[in-house]
Each structure stands twice: as C-alpha cells, then as structure tokens.
Amino acid sequence: MDHDEPYRGLTPAVRDAYLARIGLPEPGRPSPEELARLQEAHLRAVPFENLSIHLGEPVVLEPGALVAKLVTRRRGGFCYELNGAFAELLRSLGYRVSLLAARVFDPEQRPGPPFDHLALRVDLDEPWLVDVGFGRFSRHPLRLDERGRQADPHGVFTLAPVAGGEQSDEQSDEQSDELDVVMDGSPQYRLGLRPYPLADFVPTCWWQSTSPESHFTRSTTCSLLAADGGRITLSGTRLIRTGPAGDRTERQLTPDEALAAYRTHFGIALDRLPG
Template identity: 70%
Template sequence: MDEQQAAAYLGRIGAERPERPDAAGLRALQSAHLAAVPFENLAVGLGEPVVLEEEALLAKIVGRRRGGFCYELNGAFAGLLRALGYRVDLLAARTFGADGRPGPPFDHMALRVELDEPWLVDVGFGRFGHHPLRLAARGDQHDPGGVFRVTPVEGRPAVPGTPEVLDVLMDGEPQYRLDPRPYALTDFVPTCWWQTTSPQSHFTRSSTCSRLTADGRITLSGTRLIRTGPDGARTERQLSEAEALAAYRVHFGITLTRLPVGAPPH
C-alpha cells in the first residue's frame, strides 16, 4: 500500500495518521475502523467475488466504500497498519460454536501487532472489543464492548520456545482460539472460498451488515433493522424491501439496487 492509498484509507475511516506507530494510535485507528466500515457479507448474496488480494480489498472497502467479513476487513486493515509503520502478523483462529467447541482452522482471521508488547487487533468479528487487547496479559481487560480475557488453552502443555495457543473470551464466553503462527493472506483463500460457497456456512444462509455507533450498534439482518444499546438492550423493526435498501444507504453508506439473496423482503 503506497502513501496515496494509505491517505485514502484514513479518509475512509475518518482517522488522522498517527505521528508514530504506538498503542494510542492503534487504539484510535481500530475504533475509527469499527465505526466507519461495516462487518457485512453482502457479496455472497449479491453474487460478487471475494478476492483476498490487497488491491481488490482496497478497491472494495475504500474505493466502493463497502465493508466485508473477517478476511477482508482484517486483511485490508493489516495493509494500512503496515503502511503506517506497524509490525503486523495475520493470525488464524477457530471460532467457538454454540456447542462450546472450536470450529475448523482458518475459520477467522485476527491480527497481532508488535509494539512494546504484542496486541490483538480485530476489526472483523462483528460484536467484539472496541480497542486492541493485550495478548500477553492474563487478567480481565475491560473494554466498552465487554470484559475480555486472553488465556492459554487448558490441558495443552507449554512447549519451551513455542508460542502458546490462546483462547479469547468475552464476558466469560470463549470467542475464538488463536493459532500463534503468522500466515500470509493467501493462506486464508481456501476457507474463505468455503465460507462464501458452502450451504453449511452461515454466510450463505443469510445476509448481515453491522457497525458500531456512538450509542451502541446498528445491524441489518436480512430485512430486520436491529439497534443495540450499550447495555445490550435491543429494538427490532421489520422493513419492506424499499426500506431495507434505504437503510443500507442511510446507516452504512452502501447503495444497492437489489437485496442480497437470503434477505427476503418479508
């Protein structure tokens, strides 16, 4: 990513360029990204390809002012952070299901940013932390999004010289299991393809578009407009097709001519 592209990306998220790559700048960048760029899987229902290449991600998120899901959002954000002088690794994660078991490898992508200590950065998990989390800390970490804890996997003995496999918990519930090894963007392509094509993937079953707001979160799930307050209180309203198309434009800055498949008007 060159300087012009980085400047355009900063403009997209409404953020200033940090004077130096430090924790305060990282915190501001993550918060700005979450508020400006929605987590969304609309490409699946619209029949659009998901291409895990930096130029394609920039064209979508910055050029077309769209969002994306984890591979796209964290993949693009990693490029911006590197352009700003941060040291970034792409990490693979296994998302925990309702049964409490971790899913397949590469189910999710998160970022590790190395400063004076390692930080977990994630702008692609939907409801999650607003700010980076300390990867080396083992106590509670309080965040506007909840109380987080990073902990070594129970029952797995530590191997000297080998980074620990870590579970990330939010409000006491496991969210995902982090593989500490760094990967390349291309390593996520096979699972990304599965996520966007398999009938078993929840991304092919329904559409979602969600972002942080000043007073909580706003989500369009199919044609249900959901507002979630900072206390977790939710209000929902069923929209018509025309109202849903308008909601994409008003709340997310996304102009569509039709609803994604899997988002029926009623």
C-alpha cells in the same frame, strides 16, 4: 488500483484515501494509543457484512482488491476482508503486523475449523491483538501477553492459554501456542500464535463463501458500531438496534426501506437487495 500490476503495498494516495474513509486523516506515530484510535475509527466507519456472497460478487483475498473494496467501493466485508485490508493500512503507517488464524466457538463452545477467522497481531513495545472483523468484540486492542482480565468499553476480556496444547514439559502455560479469547466469560475464538500469509486463508474463505453449511451463505448481515457504543444491524430486512447496555429494538422493513437503510446507516448504495 490496477490489479494487473504487482502489489507493493499502499501508495500514499491510497493510504490517505483509506484514512479519510475511517475519518482519521492525520494519524500520529505508531503507539498503543494511536493503534486504539485507528481500530475504533475503523469499527465506526466500515461495516461487518457478507453482502458479496449474496450479490454474486467474488470474494478476492488479495491485498489490493480488499483495500479497493473498502476504500474505492466504500463497502465492508467479513473477517478475512476487514482484517486483511486493515493490516495493509497499518503496515503503510509503520506498524509491524502479522496475520493469525483462529477457530470460532459455536454455541456449544466447540472451536470451529482451522482458519475459521483471521485476526491481527501488532507488535509495538509489546504484542497486541487487533480485530476489526468479528462484529461485536473489543473496541480497542487487547494485550496479547496479558493473562489477567482486560477491561474494554465492550466488556471484560481474558486471553487464556489452552490446556493440553502442543508444548513440551518445559514450556509453561504462558508459552502455549493457542489462546482462548473470552469476552464476559463466554469463549469467542481459539487463537493460534503462528503467523500465516494471507493466501493460506483462501481455502477456508472460499468454503465460508460457498458452502451451504456456512452460516454466511444462509442469510445476509450488515452491522456497524453505533455512535452510542451499541450496534446497528440489518439482518435480511430486519433493522436491529442494540444499545450499549444490551437493550434491543427490531423493525421489519419493506424492500425499499431496506435499500434506503443500507445507504443511510452503512453508506452502501445497492440497486437491488442481496439474496
């Protein structure tokens, strides 16, 4: 893709290359079932990783650059990159997509700063929460208007209106402008329902990529949904396998073994270890 030319969405050739990247060369018409297939295929093919930060590569939040990183360079990324690129693929397939900002809960269950996370709203007959950029999360889209329990292969999710949000007395909890997304009883992030353009995420993305206070600058991670429904993760030079039931094994690798693991498990060819 020529970044000197104005970006006008995915060309048919780039769309087809993106679909080949995730192993779905012939998607069907937009539907909840097809959206679920696309999300799961993306999670299985494109890793969540922060290697650019530790390789001295810029993180460019422009649609063409994001798609080129995932498709041409066959890399992954973190939330802004993965969901930003996936939004472009979905739009090219006829889906109506909005970018939503979220605040990730810390271990003390306090929400982080605004624009801490980027997630997607996809509107079909009803709105869906789609997220391929949060590591271990739902395997399939979640109903955005559903307030009951939603079963997913990765757990049970609820989307609960935030008490005390900015709403009038006439508004019900169902009309809250923020939702707490809870997985197996543990809050994951506080999701705003107002759509934003990708450019509005740039300042927080820059902070996440550069600040010593950001957990992304402190260590490297590369993680992918495994064939058995678990995850495989390379954290520094520790190779971690987590089974679908939560069982975990860990092995310390040599530098050469770690480079080989990036190629074998994630399809990422590096000439040196990040960091």
